[in-house]
Amino acid sequence: MDVTSWIKSLAMFKVDSKYEDLDEIDYYLEQRDAELFDSQWMEAHNNFTAIIESMNNEAVKRQLEELQSLAQEQFYKTIIKQTGHSDLAAYLSDDIYLIVGYLTIGHSNDFVLAMKMGYEHGEFPKVGGI
Template identity: 35%
Template structure:
């Protein structure tokens, strides 16, 4: 895995294939954010973050910043919810960081990406 995979992720975001109106349809934002924070999901997310996203060199990658920014803007435009947009942006950043570093066997990150590609938020 490499930069090419992250560029593909950015292209999918830019083309509106990852975040759509259906992704957020019928969402109780407060309930969703509470569920994410209170579950084992939050623990797994932090473990993956520590593993993939804390490397300074990765965090500075322009393509990664572009992915995070696009995810934030699209979520905000579709929902009007800045806190939710921050969570989605963080998810996309984590996915991108793992892809940049060549992970192919992180089941948690794979599940995050698969959820978004299927048009649903993780946990939903």
């Protein structure tokens, strides 16, 4: 599946009903902020940023940013519509921004791939054994 098709498929994402409980959302977000998940996410983000900064083609960078932002905004709206929880929507849409970036530039990262596969199976990224 190409990047554009993958982004379109995100519009069909359904949040697990357990996240109707605000305590479940808060617990999930706390786990994401824990060192285990956060350090892997930040490493993937920093690696991606370094790759982008090394690119010389500003037009390509701009197109990439536009695609990432479009996907991020779309997914934010999808999550906020289902949960009403802006923090959860922000965290998850940041994941999408990162995933789309890696997919578009054709670089691989195991952590990002695991997040992508989770979303494809209708799940949030796994954290702390949840």
